[in-house]
Amino acid sequence: MKLVKVKFCGISHVQDAITAEKLGADFIGVVADTVSPRYVKHEFVKILKNHVTKPVVIVKVNGTIQRILNEGKEADIIQIHRVLSEIEIEELLSSSIKNLILYVPASREFEGYFRLVISRTNYMILLDKNPQNRLDLSIAEKWLKEYYKTGIGGGITPQNVREYLYLDPYWIDISSGIETYKGKKDSSKMALILKEVREWKYTR
Numbered sequence: 001m002k003l004v005k006v007k008f009c010g011i012s013h014v015q016d017a018i019t020a021e022k023l024g025a026d027f028i029g030v031v032a033d034t035v036s037p038r039y040v041k042h043e044f045v046k047i048l049k050n051h052v053t054k055p056v057v058i059v060k061v062n063g064t065i066q067r068i069l070n071e072g073k074e075a076d077i078i079q080i081h082r083v084l085s086e087i088e089i090e091e092l093l094s095s096s097i098k099n100l101i102l103y104v105p106a107s108r109e110f111e112g113y114f115r116l117v118i119s120r121t122n123y124m125i126l127l128d129k130n131p132q133n134r135l136d137l138s139i140a141e142k143w144l145k146e147y148y149k150t151g152i153g154g155g156i157t158p159q160n161v162r163e164y165l166y167l168d169p170y171w172i173d174i175s176s177g178i179e180t181y182k183g184k185k186d187s188s189k190m191a192l193i194l195k196e197v198r199e200w201k202y203t204r
């Protein structure tokens with residue numbers, strides 16, 4: 001029986017990635033977009049991959065699909081953290097990319113988008129806060145039951161992680177909640193998250 005997987009995101013120091021992997025993280029995420037205070041150049045992925053064996057996820061928010069696919073080509077998984085147009089989704093489908101995570105805001109007004117993504121693609125989905133910075137856990141719970149390859153992020157901390165584990169996601173995704181300061185991960189907070197996951201009563 002599999003445990004809920006864990007992605008630590010917003011990694012911007014090689015040592016944090018090494019520590020995250022040693023502690024047992026399943027994915028290592030970097031944000032290669034200047035909107036983030038954890039921004040790293042996309043070339044950082046190649047450096048990271050010399051130090052960790054777990055899959056490296058590159059998070060992009062802005063940029064054309066072609067640019068995102070080009071900048072993400074060294075990563076194991078590309079995560080596009082914005083709501084896409086149908087034309088952009090078609091562009092992804094006509095590309096050779098298979099390992100993709102698409103952000104879907106976990107709120108009612110995006111139900112149509114959620115259904116579009118799961119009906120047209122086979123990509124992984126990350127449920128997260130909507131543009132108004134709200135995450136509807138009841139909506140997330142409903143959608144998680146419908147589509148197996150769905151993770152959840154958005155405000156997870158060692159103190160509240162059980163509320164998210166209860167939803168039985170494929171993975172949980174944490175960035176700011178495991179930090180000492182923006183961009184610097186705290187090994188004790190990462191360890192606490194992983195301890196909670198291991199002790200969690202439900203397994204997938």
Ligand SMILES: O=C(O)c1ccccc1N[C@@H]1O[C@H](COP(=O)(O)O)[C@@H](O)[C@H]1O
Pocket residue numbers: 009010029031035036037038059061081126128152153154155156173174175176177
């Ligand atoms: O981590 C970031 O700085 C970031 C910036 C822009 C887009 C996505 C980003 N990270 C993703 O956002 C979620 C939630 O982050 P948090 O745990 O609430 O801080 C996380 O799942 C990352 O994949």
